[in-house]
Amino acid sequence: MIEPMGNAGRFLVEAADRLGVRLYAATHKDVHEGYPEWLRAALAGVCATDLTDTPRALGDMDAFCRQHGIVGVAPCFELFTPLAALLAERIGLPGNDPRLARAARNKIEMGEAFAAAGIPAPRWAVAHDAAEAYRVARAHGLGWPLVVKPAEQGGSWGVSVVDGPDGPDGPGAAHGPDGPRAPHGPEVPERLAAAVDAARRFTHAYPHGLELDTRVLLQEYIPGGEYSCDTVVAGGVVYPLPVVAKDTTEGRYRIETGHTCPSGLSAPLVRRVQHIAARAALAVGVRNGIAHTEVKIPPGTETPYVIETGARLPGDNLCEVVEAATGVSEAVAHLQAVLGQVPDAVPSRTDAASIRFLLPEHGGVLRRVSIPDLPGTHSEVHLRLGAVVPEPADSSCRIGHVVARAETADQARGLAERVAARSRVEMG
Ligand SMILES: Nc1ncnc2c1ncn2[C@@H]1O[C@H](COP(=O)(O)OP(=O)(O)OP(=O)(O)O)[C@@H](O)[C@H]1O
Ligand SMILES: [Mg+2]
Structure with missing residues (x-):
């Protein structure tokens, strides 16, 4: 795993356990020192290198992979997905196309890749x-x-x-x-x-x-509802994953406030979103692994415009939301794809799940948080009391989240919104 310290790390750890796979991380030694205990404990070994120095990182990881008999390279951190593609190619493991991989990290190159592939985009x-x-x-x-x-x-x-x-x-x-x-x-x-x-x-x-x-x-600003859809690609073959509806703040800063699966879109529109997300993944060179794609659908149209795609698992606990709703483990599918296996991407249930994030009204010091415990929900507080919370301009201001599970998307969203509305956040 090339830098598993993000939100998807814990889902990869669970997935590896289910698949009976041993996990090794490539990271910087200082970053490794900050890993939470559960992540350290889950690792069979660590390749300490400087991921910002591509030749050095490739040399160190190549030697480490040979020494430990590594059989798959899982990109985890968006900015290092091109590095993962280079490593996979260098050691002859399933990976993404290194010639296109930078387009999954740099939104200017992504715009060029989407234009070249004729993908609807701003x-x-x-x-x-x-x-x-x-x-x-x-x-x-x-x-x-x-x-x-x-x-x-x-x-x-x-x-x-x-x-x-x-x-x-x-x-x-x-x-x-x-x-x-x-x-x-x-x-x-x-x-x-x-x-x-x-x-x-x-x-x-x-x-x-x-x-x-x-x-x-x-x-250009694309109006309309916002959705995300992940795509597993294995040996160049696409396996579309469920579509998720996304809510954000309005105004200057668009911070994600929640996600709900299923999306509430009609079946034909779900297929269109999945189709366009798969094209976006292929356009940025994803061949073995997962891509997370975000789209907006202008009102009155059936055309999903791709806002961005990343050659990595989603953040925001979307792995949990998708699995709770559909039974598909995106982390399992991602690992299977990078191991050269056929991914398990077929939904096994038709439930619903929704996540809401607690955002502060303004920045300051976190004095108190209380999140009610309603049946069908569970919550997590991200910050410690006394933490300095930035102004709500990006996702780093999130104080916690609640996940609700129910039979339908409306019920799940309603339940999560009720918990969020009854939560109390006090800032000093
Ligand atoms: N061209 C656009 N038209 C309309 N809304 C947009 C556009 N680009 C971005 N946004 C809004 O801003 C949000 C953040 O933009 P974007 O996804 O490009 O940034 P990001 O930093 O990669 O975000 P994240 O990692 O949170 O997904 C989008 O989810 C969307 O709500
Ligand atoms: Mg985004």
């Missing part, structure tokens, strides 16, 4: 600063709202939806204490400039310090 442009962003967004006719995001990041970090040029006085009307202020050029709307700054804020990724592409991606 129109886009690239900028290095606010003035260029304003110019190219207009030149490409991207319009408002305009989505501004980092080329490489996850968890909605640095993603803004700019709903229009600044307030009633028009572009560039913001004033500083000493009169008109236009640090980004006379015309550039302040909100756009702020969004570009937010997207460029992260130059290195947590926790390995991987250097990021700091170019900014501008996208």
